[in-house]
Amino acid sequence: MKRKLRLSRVLLVAAAILLGLVIALPFLWVVSASLQTETGIFRRPPSWLPDPVTIDNYGYVFTGKIPEAYAARGLLRSTVTQEAQYLPIGLQNSVMVATSVVLINLLLGTLAAYTFARERFRGQAAAFSFILTSRLLPGMAVAIPTYMIIRQLGLLDSKTALVLIYSAFTLPFTIWVLTLYFRSLPRDYEEAAQVDGCTRFQALRHIVLPLAAPGLAAVGAFSFLFSYDEFLFALLTTSSLNSKTVPVMIATISVNPDASYTLIAVGIVLSIIAPIILATIFRRFITSGLVSSLGRA
Amino acid sequence: MQAEIGLRPNLVRRWANGVPAHPWLTVAPVLALVALFTIFPFIYAAVTSTRQMILTLPDQTPFVGLKNYLDVLQDASARQAAVNAVVFSVVAVTAVTLLGLLVALLLNQPIRGFGILRALVLLPWAIPLVSAGIIWRLLLHGDFGAFNGLLLQLGIVHSYIPWLSSRQLALGAVIVAHVWREFPLPAILFLAGLQVIPPDVVDAATVDGAGAWQRFRYVILPLLKAPLLIVLVYETMIAVTVFDLVYVLTGGGPGSATTLFSWYAYAATFHFLNLGQGAALSFIMAAVLLLFIAIYLRLLRVGRDDT
Amino acid sequence: MARKSLRVWRWAAMLVALSVLTAGCAQGGASSGSVHLNFMVWSYGIDTIQDNIKKFQSSNPSVTVSLADTSWFNYHDTMATKFTAGGAPDVAYSSDHWLREWVSAGWIVPIDQYCPSLASYKDEWAPYALQGMTLNNHVYGLPYYAxxxxxxxxxxxxxxxxxxxxxxxxxxxxxxxxxxxxxxxxxxxxxxxxxxxxxxxxxxxxxxxxxxxxxxxxxxxxxxxxxxxxxxxxxxxxxxxxxxxxxxxxxxxxxxxxxxxxxxxxxxxxxxxxxxxxxxxxxxxxxxxxxxxxxxxxxxxxxxxxxFVRFYSLTKAAVSHGDAAVKASCNFLQYFGGKTDGQYKVVKRWAVEKGLGFANLPLYDDSDVSKSINAWGNVDLExxxxxxxxxxxxxxxxxxxxxxxxxxxxxxxxxxxxxxxxxxxxxxxxxxxxxx
Missing domain, CATH: 3.40.190.10 (Periplasmic binding protein-like II)
Known part of the structure; x- marks a missing residue:
């Protein structure tokens, strides 16, 4: 019995290691590729560790200095694209859009969720179901007409369009999670606060929001990740540096046969830094948020 | 002071002082925004789909009735895309669900060091889908894919396999990338489901002499019914609309082997510049998905009755 | 205390409003006196193009040029979107593939009409290249390479x-x-x-x-x-x-x-x-x-x-930007597709450095060009x-x-x-x- 237990434990640990490798190896390879010269990853099999280690590819993105290794020509036919140098601007656009979406979610989402949790009004049930149902409609189904609408509004190629679209897609989730949170909080505190002379607004600010902080963190992280990662709408509505986000830029670079593969790897590394940090810091909140939104109705 | 806000200071003051202004005031902006990007596009698609709208013929947009729909129904490529989408969805959803379940069962084991794994699991899901897709292209490329290099080194293959060029393998390659990216979500949901199962229920079954499989089949699985249904329907919706991966991995190729329905709709609009047909395809897709949503909501209600 | 918190909220609200409002209008106007051109190409030899632009700018100090490139794969789709949705460049690569589509959609304009001085070059082009850039008796481009x-x-x-x-x-x-x-x-x-x-x-x-x-x-x-x-x-x-x-x-x-x-x-x-x-x-x-x-x-x-021929085209965007933009674009086209100091400088550079073919017949008599072709190819077979x-x-x-x-x-x-x-x-x- 004891041996059996130990064996199953070994198997479990083996499975866990396998899982860890499956998750981590693709990430590690792309980091390694970004630090290589083109000839290194063209070897069969490729060199797994960068040899020599070069940061020239990153250098090109940030300074425009063309890596010396590219002078080899022939095998390395034309290897740079101007687009790669725009990545820092794309990162800036992505963060600006995502942050705006987070702020809108925290402001409009909190107010609406608080109303849904604490008020009773005509049409409340209908409004709530409408918001919740809409969250389920995947973007692809409305993407093409949305592109046409944005075009008619004259908002093509603007960050505003992205902020509006992403807010519409994240607010339902936010409201759902926060309404559940607010409802789970006892009313007594707010009522006591109001008796003490606080306005309703102050009660929300000082009593409710601190208690709902985990929920706020979850919806903030979630709306940031959604906006930062989103590709389809950004692809359709953006066309210049004015609004192009990172996913659009790296997708364009990656399907460009004239961009070197090491440069593409650099693009990926730059694109995943922010979400990885965020997901690691906010892991608990994201997990609980997802579970409460999708798992329990 | 309040006047600084500028907009209707009366209402704001009333609300701030605890006299509820009309609650709609807080809900309306959200409703408007959400409607603008869900119901409105749906209607817009319905209207546009009845016109000829071709980007290179900007001045000719006659009413053509259901022609755009008929064109789609008669197009062999559209049927192929629908078949591809069904195959992709069935395989991908099954794989994502099973893997998610297995990973959840694994992570639920009280073994030291698994905490790191729980943090790691979230990562494929957190990064942009296009980044995940490009990573997999670098791994699977037929001429210099790192995965091919690994297989060669391990002696499993003798020459590189063109995963993304082969008519038989390409769809499988897209599914692998999709599963890698999608499994964290079900894993988290199942894990949450497992963690609320009281240990004494499982212990009781053990005392009754149930083996591991029996405990899973007759005790744990029934308790996971609600998350399981939700995962199935949610992942189906995700799989039916998958787009980003196809864009960076295969572009729908070789030929039309990985042209899924959503890629087909995109190509109709942005490669063939036929907005009318793109709208018709969007409308069809949205209608199908609304059906799924109806099922989903029904299942949620079932799930709630169970718990 | 209460007042302070209210103020914080207001600031937050204003920040959101601002971030939404300013997001849409980040582009500034061009500084007065100079003309700014947007040049769109597919990704090939970007470093060479940038160097050419630098040289063009030093001989045309009143014109600034910004370069954008996208994949040769996406070029047709990207340009279609840019022309219809906004963000169209002033001058752009095009190809005989798309001449009819772009002209019938009104995206590019005849060079012989807007830059009459450039039309005279056409006598020096190989007939198939001229044919690839001509529609309804109008010339729509200057060869980038053929x-x-x-x-x-x-x-x-x-x-x-x-x-x-x-x-x-x-x-x-x-x-x-x-x-x-x-x-x-x-x-x-x-x-x-x-x-x-x-x-x-x-x-x-x-x-x-x-x-x-x-x-x-x-x-x-x-x-x-x-x-x-x-x-x-x-x-x-x-x-x-x-x-x-x-x-x-x-x-x-x-x-x-x-x-x-x-x-x-x-x-x-x-x-x-x-x-x-x-x-x-x-x-x-x-x-x-x-x-x-x-x-x-x-x-x-x-x-x-x-x-085949790939060529420099003048877009409707340049025309809508006014005469100064058109004039600067014509100068730009002149430098890239025409002669400077009696020589097809840029076309020759592509031929000598990258081996790109050309439609400009006089270049066949250029000793630098034939020498470089023979270094990697075969002039007779060609x-x-x-x-x-x-x-x-x-x-x-x-x-x-x-x-x-x-x-x-x-x-x-x-x-x-x-x-x-x-x-x-x-x-x-x-x-x-x-x-x-």
């Missing part, structure tokens, strides 16, 4: 297999490739770019059909490619059997032109069909196989091939091939759309998802749909 699709082989590996001459027909190519494969010299002796997103695919397919003496369309641009057992079907069937017997690289469907150059250049393949300038790329630089590559006439009974080069047939307003569909069908037939005749029938049906 070239043809050629057959390329690795002479060293071919000799190693015991052959002393390149294949003259596709059947001979098959038997040579099979010998090479069986001798273990190359696992996949043939590689041809067939990634369906790559616009080269269609020009290479045309070339293979032309080589057999076939046509894709008749003189009234009616399709003839679907003729049962005709040259197009023979070409597709040949590709299909080459793929099935693994003398064609199984990764062809993810191989675009640069991928083929990379793998062929590393000695993995012996035969390929590419635009001619790639021969320069293959024979130069620092790699083991350099100098081993030669061109041969396109296999088939007629050895004909596709000649002239012989050029005599039988033809423009792409069927160029119409809807050709660009048909092309995308045709490439997918070609790949379906070669990969075995459909038969050659079925694929050609589908292409024929699509053509009639688009025409109506």
């Amino acid at each position: 070239d043809m699709v050629i057959f390329i082989y690795n002479d060293k590996l071919l000799k190693q297999a015991g052959f002393d001459h390149p294949p003259a027909t596709w059947e001979e190519l098959t038997s040579q490739a099979q010998t090479i494969k069986s001798k273990g010299i190359s696992q996949y002796p043939i590689d041809i770019p067939m990634k369906k997103d790559d616009p080269w695919t269609i020009e290479i397919f045309y070339s293979m059909v032309y080589g057999r003496g076939g046509h894709m369309f008749d003189s009234n641009t009616n399709p003839t490619f679907a003729e049962s057992g005709g040259p197009a079907e023979q070409t597709l069937s040949w590709l299909r059997s080459a793929y099935a017997s693994k003398i064609l690289d199984p990764a062809v469907f993810e191989s675009a032109e640069p991928d083929v150059v990379k793998t062929t250049g590393s000695g993995q393949h012996v035969f390929t069909v590419l635009a001619k300038y790639n021969l320069a790329e293959l024979n130069q630089g620092q790699h083991a196989q350099k100098g081993n590559f030669k061109m041969a006439l396109m296999p088939g009974s007629q050895h004909s091939t596709v000649g 002239r012989q091939q050029a005599k039988t080069a033809n423009v792409k047939e069927g160029l119409t307003r809807w050709w660009g759309t048909w092309d995308i569909y045709a490439r997918e069908q070609i790949d379906n037939a070669v990969s075995g998802s459909s038969t050659p005749s079925q694929a050609l029938q589908n292409m024929n049906t699509k053509w009639s749909q688009l025409k109506s």
